[in-house]
Amino acid sequence: MLHFSSRFWLAAALLLAGCAGTKPAAVATALPAAPAPAPAPTFPKGVGLDMADIDRAVNPCEDFFQFSGGNWLRGNPVPSYASSWGPRNLLGNRTQDLLRKILDDAAATRNAAPGSNAQKVGDFYAAAMDTVAIDRAGLAPLQPELARLAAVRDAAGLRAEIAHIQQLGPGVFFRFGVDVDEKNTTQYAVQLSQGGLTLPNRDFYFKTDARSEKVKAAYRTYMSQLFGLAGAAPAVAQRDAATVERLETRLAKASRTPVELRDPQANYNQLTVAAARQRYPALALPALLADLEVGKAKNLIVGQPAFFDELNAVLKTEPLADLKTYLRWHLLRASAPALPTPYAEAAFRYNQALTGAKQQAPRWKRMQAATDQVLGEAFGQLYVDQAFSPEAKARALEMVANIRVSMAEHISTNTWMSPATKAEALKKLAALRVKVGYPDVWKDYSALTITRESYLKNIFAAHRWESRREAAKLGQPIDRNEWGMTPPTINAYYNPPLNEIVFPAGYLQPPFFDPKADDAVNYGAIGGVMGHEMTHGFDDQGRQYDAAGNLRDWWTPADAAEFTKRAAVVARHYDAFSPLDSVHVNGQLTLGENLADFAGLTIVHGALEKQLQQRYGSNPRPRFDGFTPEQRFFLSWAQLRRQNIRPEALRQQIATDPHSPGQYRTIGPLMNMPDFQRAFGCPEGSKMTRPAADRAVIW
Ligand SMILES: [Zn+2]
Structure with a gap:
């Protein structure tokens, strides 16, 4: 699961053909034909926009x-249990209500066929919701893992334990996965990348404001509390917390920054296993x-x-006891949501x-x-049956096809751009x-066993x-049918x-998408998302991959330089956005997302x-x-x-998230778009109209 967050470019602040096994089919150069014009439908008045939400005292x-x-x-305002609030949360609430009913029904069914998906989903949720049993069991479900770790006596035992814990979920010391080889997308490769931290990224260890x-x-308290709950005396718990912080700080110091991680070439380093x-x-x-069950690998891709x-130095020089303390922390931390109430509260x-949330979200959520x-x-599968129709799929595909035609026109x-790069x-x-x-x-979940016996055991299984x-x-x-997001997810990639x-x-x-809306x-809602995802393939990162998905430079040097120059204008615009005192958006970290917003909206408008x-x-x-379609x-x-x-x-979003805050995602692209200025009659000199000399123009 290693690369999902770093490689998929998501639509929101937070994913066919071709028979697998053969080389990708020769790339067609003709675009799919635009769908035939649909008959003009009669749209009900005003579906999709909330007129009462508009503040007419403000000049658009x-x-x-x-x-x-x-x-x-x-x-x-943001509800007590949330950290931010917007339309995605409102849709999220609706989706959660539907999903809750599906889960309650599944959990109430005691006679689902053993091994069926319905049995697994019902038993998993029932065990997860049974706080009486969870509180009564205490640390017992984790005890076998803690005992296994405690029994480690030497470096070989530690190595086996690292692999074992990796397979239980926590990415201890580093991140590991098997994913598509970015320089040969017809095969999978074993990939290792930086990881092993508790705080959101390396910068959090060194900032002193x-x-x-x-x-x-809060991080130190969290560690001391969990060690204490698991039986350590207060002084020991504090000492163990300090050990974890010391080791994580060493790893953090050697880790790349979020901006450095945006360079796909720099984060692709192939080594033979012998060289590694x-x-x-x-x-x-x-x-x-x-131990990680990929013993046949001949090559590795090492991100950093x-x-x-x-990490090699850490494993070689740190006392075994300290390395075990680090692993114990990550076992406890990963298990906390499935342990008795005091762990989850910590x-x-x-x-x-x-996040600033005032209250924990209810357990069912x-x-x-x-x-x-x-x-x-x-x-x-149970969700899709209730929430998604073939008609919705057909209309969504029609929109994507229209947006693709518009993108082709914008490129042409x-x-x-030179003709060679355009081609x-x-x-x-x-x-x-x-x-x-x-x-x-x-x-196919048939090899997975889920029971009502223990929530934590289910998670590990x-x-x-x-x-x-x-x-x-x-x-x-390569499995081209695989999805990196689940069907109810309110996101795209x-x-x-x-x-x-x-x-x-x-x-x-x-x-976001309403068949009844005009x-x-x-087009402004889900169309904006479609354009955003489509143009990710042509943002500052995506443009480095070719038609077959390989990380290969297909740009003439002059075109690449021109693109970079034009993208830098966008980076400068966002660097200047400042939502809080002394806090500025990071134009480099958010560049790809801002480019996708800008390009996406431009082609969708077309x-x-x-x-x-x-x-x-x-x-x-x-x-x-009273409003025109534009x-x-x-x-x-x-x-x-x-x-x-x-x-x-x-503050956390700005430090970690490649997406700009909602306010700037809204206005950033519009300030560059003559189409917007025309639609609202915005004069030169208005705040939503950048002067021509300062305007970004890419697609
Ligand atoms: Zn995106």
């Missing part, structure tokens, strides 16, 4: 974020790989070689320091998320695969099953090595324009609620990005 040309949603922002010190204090064994003797390769130099208090995480496709008519770009666009709704082939499933991919053909865009059914719901609203032409020809385009398009984009967020969460 001065602050479109406040204009489009000011009334809503005032009337919808008051807020960061508060987070570090020489460079990192303390990792005891290839025995470690055999210097990190593994330091975990919440730590999260509180990061947390356990629903856990079910989604470990049994996502078994659970997701681009004024700064490669069009080839890549034509080869892009689209997945909508849910997988064509579901994961599921992680071991997933680790084995992933390890078994090595040497197999672009996956560069597979050159695919993926839209789970959970996102194709009102208000074109302008749907697609809407064609759609409106087809529907209305030269007849006047109807207004709804205005409703931008209102729809903005209303879906409105967001209230706690200051703690905002």
